[in-house]
Amino acid sequence: MSISLGKGRPREAGRGIPDATVARLPVYHRVLVSLSEAGVQTVSSEALAAKCGVSSAKFRKDLSYLGSYGTRGVGYDVSYLTYHISRELGSAQPWGVVIVGIGNLGRALISYRGFTSRGFAIVGLVDNHPDVVGESITLSELGNLVALKVRPLVELETIVGATKAQIGVIATPADCAQGVCERLVASGIRSILNFAPVVLEVPNGVEVRKVDLAVELQILAFHEQRRGYEPEAMNA
Amino acid sequence: MSISLGKGRPREAGRGIPDATVARLPVYHRVLVSLSEAGVQTVSSEALAAKCGVSSAKFRKDLSYLGSYGTRGVGYDVSYLTYHISRELGSAQPWGVVIVGIGNLGRALISYRGFTSRGFAIVGLVDNHPDVVGESITLSELGNLVALKVRPLVELETIVGATKAQIGVIATPADCAQGVCERLVASGIRSILNFAPVVLEVPNGVEVRKVDLAVELQILAFHEQRRGYEPEAMNA
DNA sequence: TCAACTTTGTGAAGTCGGGAACTAACGCCT
DNA sequence: AGGCGTTAGTTCCCGACTTCACAAAGTTGA
Numbered sequence: 001m002s003i004s005l006g007k008g009r010p011r012e013a014g015r016g017i018p019d020a021t022v023a024r025l026p027v028y029h030r031v032l033v034s035l036s037e038a039g040v041q042t043v044s045s046e047a048l049a050a051k052c053g054v055s056s057a058k059f060r061k062d063l064s065y066l067g068s069y070g071t072r073g074v075g076y077d078v079s080y081l082t083y084h085i086s087r088e089l090g091s092a093q094p095w096g097v098v099i100v101g102i103g104n105l106g107r108a109l110i111s112y113r114g115f116t117s118r119g120f121a122i123v124g125l126v127d128n129h130p131d132v133v134g135e136s137i138t139l140s141e142l143g144n145l146v147a148l149k150v151r152p153l154v155e156l157e158t159i160v161g162a163t164k165a166q167i168g169v170i171a172t173p174a175d176c177a178q179g180v181c182e183r184l185v186a187s188g189i190r191s192i193l194n195f196a197p198v199v200l201e202v203p204n205g206v207e208v209r210k211v212d213l214a215v216e217l218q219i220l221a222f223h224e225q226r227r228g229y230e231p232e233a234m235n236a
Numbered sequence: 237m238s239i240s241l242g243k244g245r246p247r248e249a250g251r252g253i254p255d256a257t258v259a260r261l262p263v264y265h266r267v268l269v270s271l272s273e274a275g276v277q278t279v280s281s282e283a284l285a286a287k288c289g290v291s292s293a294k295f296r297k298d299l300s301y302l303g304s305y306g307t308r309g310v311g312y313d314v315s316y317l318t319y320h321i322s323r324e325l326g327s328a329q330p331w332g333v334v335i336v337g338i339g340n341l342g343r344a345l346i347s348y349r350g351f352t353s354r355g356f357a358i359v360g361l362v363d364n365h366p367d368v369v370g371e372s373i374t375l376s377e378l379g380n381l382v383a384l385k386v387r388p389l390v391e392l393e394t395i396v397g398a399t400k401a402q403i404g405v406i407a408t409p410a411d412c413a414q415g416v417c418e419r420l421v422a423s424g425i426r427s428i429l430n431f432a433p434v435v436l437e438v439p440n441g442v443e444v445r446k447v448d449l450a451v452e453l454q455i456l457a458f459h460e461q462r463r464g465y466e467p468e469a470m471n472a
Numbered sequence: 473t474c475a476a477c478t479t480t481g482t483g484a485a486g487t488c489g490g491g492a493a494c495t496a497a498c499g500c501c502t
Numbered sequence: 503a504g505g506c507g508t509t510a511g512t513t514c515c516c517g518a519c520t521t522c523a524c525a526a527a528g529t530t531g532a
Contacts, residue, residue: 027451031435044508061511070511072496072509073507074510089458095453109449114450115449119454119457166457167453190460190463193456197266199287211447212262213348213351218261218262219258220427221356221403222258224403254518255519280478280479293521296482304481307479307527311480
């Protein structure tokens with residue numbers, strides 16, 4: 001969790017939501033949307049928390065940081081709560097996302113359904129490889145299909161400026177990542193999602209979140225190995 | 237972090253490494269390997285921690301859970317430390333991984349370099365779509381290239397049994413995920429990495445780690461929005 | 473060999489997040 | 503209208519992680 005801002009801040013006056021809570025809000029949001037699609041109108045903290053995989057106490061405490069949007073004795077109105085969580089998350093306004101690196105991972109992100117439904121619009125595709133540059137990729141934006149051409153890396157700054165993108169996604173090989181990162185920052189991007197297995201160096205005020213696919217596997221392997229020593233210890 | 241085991245465990249007797257530390261070990265490992273490839277033989281906690289994006293105190297405390305592998309006044313021997321971390325992570329023995337869902341994301345995982353180098357071997361590819369089943373996919377395993385055929389979903393149990401895979405990766409659409417998960421568990425898999433945006437229900441003793449691409453973006457968007465209220469507050 | 477310097481490993485304090493229990497508010501039923 | 507059951511919001515406490523600071527240990531130079 002590489003955050004330069006907001007870590008040591010003393011949670012000033014009401015607003016100021018713990019990182020742990022922020023990380024769970026998207027899950028609550030997603031489950032609420034699926035409930036809404038199923039026609040559910042009201043839900044209790046107990047039921048909703050179970051579907052989100054957290055305890056009801058934790059869920060209620062998380063929501064208490066946002067405000068009081070429930071009704072005692074009843075529960076939460078699904079659409080009302082959905083609205084307030086999405087408002088808090090900033091999903092109300094669409095965020096412009098530029099994806100750098102149109103390999104398999106980049107394409108997976110592009111075709112990821114529910115990407116646009118959660119308030120993100122892919123406004124730029126950038127790659128360096130001549131085979132990929134110029135390719136036209138179809139993506140769904142706000143319901144209708146739009147074709148977007150892959151642009152060469154040299155146009156990165158132009159694209160970010162023209163589209164006013166706020167978020168950059170790095171889906172390149174590891175050795176390109178730092179260079180791409182610096183150019184994103186120079187273009188004015190302050191929020192970066194990095195899939196490359198490197199630790200990016202960024203100036204203050206820029207937030208980087210990192211997803212390393214292999215790291216997650218390694219954590220699983222650690223627990224798997226540890227379990228081997230005490231084969232059947234779970235009889236709770 | 238949906239772990240059913242090992243959360244409330246009272247850190248018995250010396251061995252027992254905090255989850256937060258385990259999550260950082262793979263990063264240390266990766267940076268150490270890259271240092272080794274660069275010809276570096278010795279490194280101090282200060283220098284290494286900086287490259288990993290953590291404080292040196294945290295780094296040293298993390299390592300102290302593994303043992304005393306440093307030399308005071310000098311630092312750490314890169315290869316010696318690399319060995320002990322990889323041993324602790326279980327990277328010494330290769331783990332068999334089955335990937336279910338050979339879409340863009342599945343292919344991204346297959347072509348992810350450094351996958352095999354970190355002790356994982358992809359031993360099975362499974363999909364449901366007739367266009368994909370039977371396709372032969374080339375992947376590098378322990379240096380040399382191997383072709384693996386995509387098998388139909390009905391053979392999932394057979395494949396897991398025959399290959400003795402320990403880890404399952406779910407890279408399917410959301411609506412298939414729970415079903416695939418249950419079949420993985422029934423086949424004997426106890427470690428699952430889930431990319432589908434659903435909360436999986438698993439019996440006790442099965443560990444699920446979850447990666448949701450959109451969730452990470454939403455967390456970024458939250459901070460981006462929050463920053464909008466106090467435009468230039470970072471003047472440290 | 474000894475002293476000065478460097479760097480590790482660890483003890484202790486401080487901070488953050490989770491869990492349980494309590495209180496207060498709301499709807500419903502009589 | 504009033505009591506009863508249900509459920510949200512909050513408070514307190516405890517455990518875990520982080521940070522700071524120091525002491526122990528090893529190296530290097532004279």
